[in-house]
Amino acid sequence: MSEIRFTIDGKPCTGKPGQTIVEAAKDNGIYIPVLCHFEGLKPVGSCRICTVRVNGRYAAACTQPVSEGMVVENTAPDLEDMRKALIEMLFVEGNHMCPTCEKSGNCELQALGYRYQLLAPRFPYLWPRRELDASAPKLVLERNRCIQCLRCVREIRAKDGRAVFAAVHRGPHVTIEADPELAAALSDEEARHAMEICPVGAILRKETGYAVPIGERKFDGAPIGSDIEKGSER
Amino acid sequence: MTNDKSLFQGHPKDPSALLDIIRTVQGRHGHVPPEAVSGIAAHVGLSEAEVRGAVTFYHFFSLEPRGRSTIYLNDSITSRMRGRTAVAKAFEEEAGCRFGEVAPDGSIGLFPTSCIGMNDQEPSAIVDGTVFTGLTADAARAVVRGLRAGKAAKDLVGKFGDGANQSDLVRAMVVNNIRRRGPVLFGDHEAGSAIRKMVAMTPEAVIEEIKKANLLGRGGAGFPTGLKWDFCRREKNPPHYVVCNADEGEPGTFKDRVILTELPRLVFEGMAVAGYAVGAEEGVLYLRAEYDYLRPSLESALADMRRENLLGKNIAGSAFSFDIAIKSGAGAYICGEESALLESAEGKRGEPRDRPPFPVQFGYRGRPTTVNNVETLAAAARILVQGAPWFTSLGTPKSAGTKLLSVSGDCARPGVYEVEFGLSVRELLDLVGGPEAMAVQIGGPSGTCVARSGFDRKICFSDLATGGSVIVFGPERDIFEIVANFMDFFVEESCGWCTPCRAGNVLLKKKFEKVVRGQGSELDLKELEDWGKLIKCTSRCGLGQTSPNPILTTLQNFPELYRAKVRKGDDYLTEFDLAAAVRDGCEAAHRHFECEETSHE
Numbered sequence: 001m002s003e004i005r006f007t008i009d010g011k012p013c014t015g016k017p018g019q020t021i022v023e024a025a026k027d028n029g030i031y032i033p034v035l036c037h038f039e040g041l042k043p044v045g046s047c048r049i050c051t052v053r054v055n056g057r058y059a060a061a062c063t064q065p066v067s068e069g070m071v072v073e074n075t076a077p078d079l080e081d082m083r084k085a086l087i088e089m090l091f092v093e094g095n096h097m098c099p100t101c102e103k104s105g106n107c108e109l110q111a112l113g114y115r116y117q118l119l120a121p122r123f124p125y126l127w128p129r130r131e132l133d134a135s136a137p138k139l140v141l142e143r144n145r146c147i148q149c150l151r152c153v154r155e156i157r158a159k160d161g162r163a164v165f166a167a168v169h170r171g172p173h174v175t176i177e178a179d180p181e182l183a184a185a186l187s188d189e190e191a192r193h194a195m196e197i198c199p200v201g202a203i204l205r206k207e208t209g210y211a212v213p214i215g216e217r218k219f220d221g222a223p224i225g226s227d228i229e230k231g232s233e234r
Numbered sequence: 235m236t237n238d239k240s241l242f243q244g245h246p247k248d249p250s251a252l253l254d255i256i257r258t259v260q261g262r263h264g265h266v267p268p269e270a271v272s273g274i275a276a277h278v279g280l281s282e283a284e285v286r287g288a289v290t291f292y293h294f295f296s297l298e299p300r301g302r303s304t305i306y307l308n309d310s311i312t313s314r315m316r317g318r319t320a321v322a323k324a325f326e327e328e329a330g331c332r333f334g335e336v337a338p339d340g341s342i343g344l345f346p347t348s349c350i351g352m353n354d355q356e357p358s359a360i361v362d363g364t365v366f367t368g369l370t371a372d373a374a375r376a377v378v379r380g381l382r383a384g385k386a387a388k389d390l391v392g393k394f395g396d397g398a399n400q401s402d403l404v405r406a407m408v409v410n411n412i413r414r415r416g417p418v419l420f421g422d423h424e425a426g427s428a429i430r431k432m433v434a435m436t437p438e439a440v441i442e443e444i445k446k447a448n449l450l451g452r453g454g455a456g457f458p459t460g461l462k463w464d465f466c467r468r469e470k471n472p473p474h475y476v477v478c479n480a481d482e483g484e485p486g487t488f489k490d491r492v493i494l495t496e497l498p499r500l501v502f503e504g505m506a507v508a509g510y511a512v513g514a515e516e517g518v519l520y521l522r523a524e525y526d527y528l529r530p531s532l533e534s535a536l537a538d539m540r541r542e543n544l545l546g547k548n549i550a551g552s553a554f555s556f557d558i559a560i561k562s563g564a565g566a567y568i569c570g571e572e573s574a575l576l577e578s579a580e581g582k583r584g585e586p587r588d589r590p591p592f593p594v595q596f597g598y599r600g601r602p603t604t605v606n607n608v609e610t611l612a613a614a615a616r617i618l619v620q621g622a623p624w625f626t627s628l629g630t631p632k633s634a635g636t637k638l639l640s641v642s643g644d645c646a647r648p649g650v651y652e653v654e655f656g657l658s659v660r661e662l663l664d665l666v667g668g669p670e671a672m673a674v675q676i677g678g679p680s681g682t683c684v685a686r687s688g689f690d691r692k693i694c695f696s697d698l699a700t701g702g703s704v705i706v707f708g709p710e711r712d713i714f715e716i717v718a719n720f721m722d723f724f725v726e727e728s729c730g731w732c733t734p735c736r737a738g739n740v741l742l743k744k745k746f747e748k749v750v751r752g753q754g755s756e757l758d759l760k761e762l763e764d765w766g767k768l769i770k771c772t773s774r775c776g777l778g779q780t781s782p783n784p785i786l787t788t789l790q791n792f793p794e795l796y797r798a799k800v801r802k803g804d805d806y807l808t809e810f811d812l813a814a815a816v817r818d819g820c821e822a823a824h825r826h827f828e829c830e831e832t833s834h835e
């Protein structure tokens with residue numbers, strides 16, 4: 001297969017046909033922040049954190065395929081500020097209480113908040129009233145923290161392919177719902193997988209918590225994305 | 235009972251039937267009760283959560299009862315300008331419930347709805363599928379009394395409108411208000427002539443003719459139609475499809491309603507031409523739910539054309555076969571976006587797709603599909619008969635042909651006007667009788683609010699592009715009320731998929747309201763602009779990318795109105811209301827009464 005040559009912030013990069021900008025950037029040791037994206041899942045471009053400029057036009061790097069000669073801007077100050085604004089938007093749209101959240105340290109939204117040095121959001125808090133659903137035997141759906149990334153919707157399915165999680169309503173009223181029958185049938189393994197795939201603390205396992213202490217969690221040592229960037233320094 | 239299996243009969247046992255089944259259940263029971271949700275889920279092989287996801291996406295579907303009769307009152311700005319408030323009050327008083335509720339006796343449900351395509355005859359409402367226009371408070375009361383007395387909504391229509399609205403198949407009180415008939419859409423057309431001409435040409439020659447005519451998409455985006463057909467034809471993954479986008483939902487547009495009422499066969503001819511050009515044998519007309527009352531007449535036009543061998547097998551004696559099916563929407567502005575429309579036509583939530591791949595590559599049922607606007611297809615049929623040179627002799631060099639405009643608001647002659655591209659706003663205002671206008675909204679909320687200083691601007695793709703919505707605002711109108719109505723619309727109609735459109739528009743609207751309340755500073759005006767740009771640049775589809783336009787275009791064209799609202803030199807939290815904060819704190823501490831007094835001191 002022929003290699004595709006393109007640049008990110010002026011740096012020559014190569015990619016494979018069909019690869020998205022996010023994937024190709026990673027192979028070239030360049031981190032483009034993502035939140036709804038999860039390796040192996042069909043990208044949906046919902047969070048928009050990965051917004052880049054491609055030949056001068058805005059695009060989501062998680063859905064846009066690479067093409068020959070493409071000029072990608074990734075770290076222009078205005079783009080970085082837009083990303084920071086989107087992260088702030090997700091914080092004010094829900095009710096995120098990091099200190100009391102079991103996902104603290106493993107949460108990708110929190111980690112992006114640190115990476116982007118988020119202090120006070122530019123937007124007013126919306127303090128929405130959201131229902132918590134603890135009806136499933138193995139899971140709690142803590143909607144206060146949900147960022148509608150649709151990872152669970154895409155990934156967690158019954159054996160016959162039916163979706164366990166689905167988006168209901170529309171616009172600012174969109175919420176994620178767990179199908180009562182299918183959620184009740186989830187195994188321990190599947191429930192743990194659902195919690196792990198959730199980038200925030202919206203899907204939590206019941207009966208177990210804080211197995212890994214605060215301080216030893218995924219993003220406690222180094223900022224999100226540094227694993228990809230470290231690769232490029234070698 | 236609602237788990238009655240007969241509701242599912244005739245529907246395929248796969249997810250593509252989802253919306254059709256929901257529509258049947260909603261029609262029969264006025265909502266989709268829990269036992270029906272399980273029945274539907276089992277029938278189509280989806281989870282109940284997925285079924286609820288589809289029901290709750292569409293405005294005209296509901297998990298909760300909406301009353302034996304349901305009244306959907308249009309909430310467009312023009313409706314408000316024409317006395318909606320009094321009509322709404324009459325509905326509420328007579329029904330005995332508020333909007334958003336069902337009357338205690340379960341007989342009547344009252345709900346607001348986004349523009350239903352009757353902006354030239356407001357206030358209007360859809361009652362059990364029947365359209366009522368030009369409503370007054372008295373008429374509203376009479377409708378409720380009639381429904382309570384057991385009459386069907388369609389029997390409460392007193393007088394039918396003009397033209398085909400009077401036909402046995404339509405029987406609607408809707409009026410066409412055709413004020414200017416232009417040469418393209420309303421020129422003399424011999425039925426079937428485009429199809430007969432087409433089959434004597436090669437598909438490549440058809441595409442070439444449309445390219446030479448420089449026909450640009452009439453939905454507003456202006457993509458070259460010939461090029462789209464060419465791209466679609468070149469795709470190798472048959473079967474190919476033609477989809478007609480009859481989901482005009484931009485507030486203030488109603489021109490496709492008039493075309494579908496008076497010229498349905500011209501549209502179907504255009505679909506056949508498109509089918510021949512791209513190599514499709516099936517076409518789908520996606521009809522917005524608001525225009526479902528036209529469906530019998532559209533089906534009848536299709537039947538006539540089949541009888542005349544203009545549709546069906548080997549049409550017009552050729553080797554080419556083509557037929558058209560109609561699919562109904564269920565109340566969602568976003569489904570006018572072509573990829574969301576395709577999702578909805580496939581029976582899903584109408585959420586836009588990521589592009590690439592584009593619909594010409596991966597469209598209806600994952601196949602190469604050309605999605606074209608109603609007016610575009612009608613124009614294509616005419617171009618084939620009259621020739622590209624005729625078409626390019628109309629309009630401007632870069633915007634060939636004519637445009638059908640839907641004009642409403644503060645003018646003497648609201649209605650549809652087929653005009654050549656290049657007409658200035660001023661000339662249009664003379665035509666429609668609105669010389670006093672303070673502002674004209676071109677292209678609906680997602681378009682541009684033009685101030686008097688911009689009245690020499692021209693309606694064409696390179697200046698003021700429009701899908702057809704033109705709303706005239708007289709000197710006494712409040713720009714802020716208009717903008718607020720438009721922003722409410724976008725917040726309500728966002729699909730909620732992406733962050734900037736879902737959360738950003740709520741935040742932008744709050745900021746705007748703060749400024750209008752007089753609590754804004756100069757910094758707030760800058761933030762309105764910054765946040766608007768953020769939403770435009772980062773949103774996933776055209777809805778989000780244009781949703782800040784009501785604020786951005788009025789900031790640009792009416793800066794003095796905004797400047798008069800803000801406090802100069804302040805950049806602290808001007809919206810902080812100490813009294814309210816103290817009251818909230820006291821409420822939380824159950825010390826309501828004493829604190830309220832304190833806070834007033």
